[in-house]
Amino acid sequence: MRSFPLPPLNSLIAFESAARNLSFTQASIELNVTQGAVSKQIKLLEEYLGKKLLHRSTKKMELTLAGLEYYDTVRKSLFILAEGTDKIRGVHGSQELTVAATTAMTSLWLMPKVSTFQALNEDIELRIVASDNLSETAQYDIVLNYLRFPPRGCRATALFDEEIFPVCSPEYLRKNPNLTTPESLSDCTWLYLEDMQKDWLGWLEWFDGLGIPAPVPKRKLKINSYSMLLQSCLDGQGVALGWSYLVDDYLRSGMLIKPMEPMLKTGSKFWLIESDSYTRNQKGVDNFRNWLIDKIPHI
Incomplete structure (x- = not known):
């Protein structure tokens, strides 16, 4: 009986991770291998298929049309394989x-x-x-x-629902007692979240949602992790945008406070x-x- 033409299985795993994350870096972390190993596996798969699957540039990675179609096939196949393996093993699956x-x-x-x-x-x-x-x-x-x-x-x-409002530490408010209105935020350091998810709002969007012209802050401190940004806020390094439910424990404990009343309710949930x-x-x-x-x- 003729066997099915299967591509290199390690290459499929590397491709699925890289395509899902659109990042060799994230794929290498997820698979616990080097970026070079991920790149090598995907190149091997592309050579086997005779098709380009990923378009790589210095700034971003995108799936080609062939890559989009093949990713859907690979994702579903790996899911079915994992599901079947769990059933056979019967261990906690x-x-x-x-x-x-x-x-x-x-x-x-x-x-x-x-x-x-x-x-x-x-x-x-x-x-x-x-x-x-x-x-x-x-x-x-x-x-x-x-x-x-x-x-x-x-x-x-x-x-x-999503509710967004400024938060700061009690110490920061003591040093900035005039921090009572959105306009007074111009005298403060804004803790600014980089690499936001597409549906998360930043400072400019927050002001725009309230219908208030955004002032120019005294300075910005840019951080690419919201958890780290909140830690910076707890340390009294500036004012952050707080999301209800995410910061409620800090507000209840008094570690963070809302220095002003304005709150933006968006359509997100x-x-x-x-x-x-x-x-x-x-x-x-x-x-x-x-x-x-x-x-x-x-x-």
């Missing part, structure tokens, strides 16, 4: 639940609460994935993310998104969704 969220949501909102879920669901093995690239929902059972609109074809449950592919643990998905919805009024 049917009870594992994978929940993905952005790094900020994971560290600031989700992780402090998951112990209560685990206490109520001892038979479910929870797997938490923190990533700022959550465009591909099929590989996770549940995705938690701020979005204007949830992806099509998925079951999406709105958890709460915090969504619980369930995979549009078959999940190995529907009971776990249902339990997690119901538990989280029940937690919202008490947070």
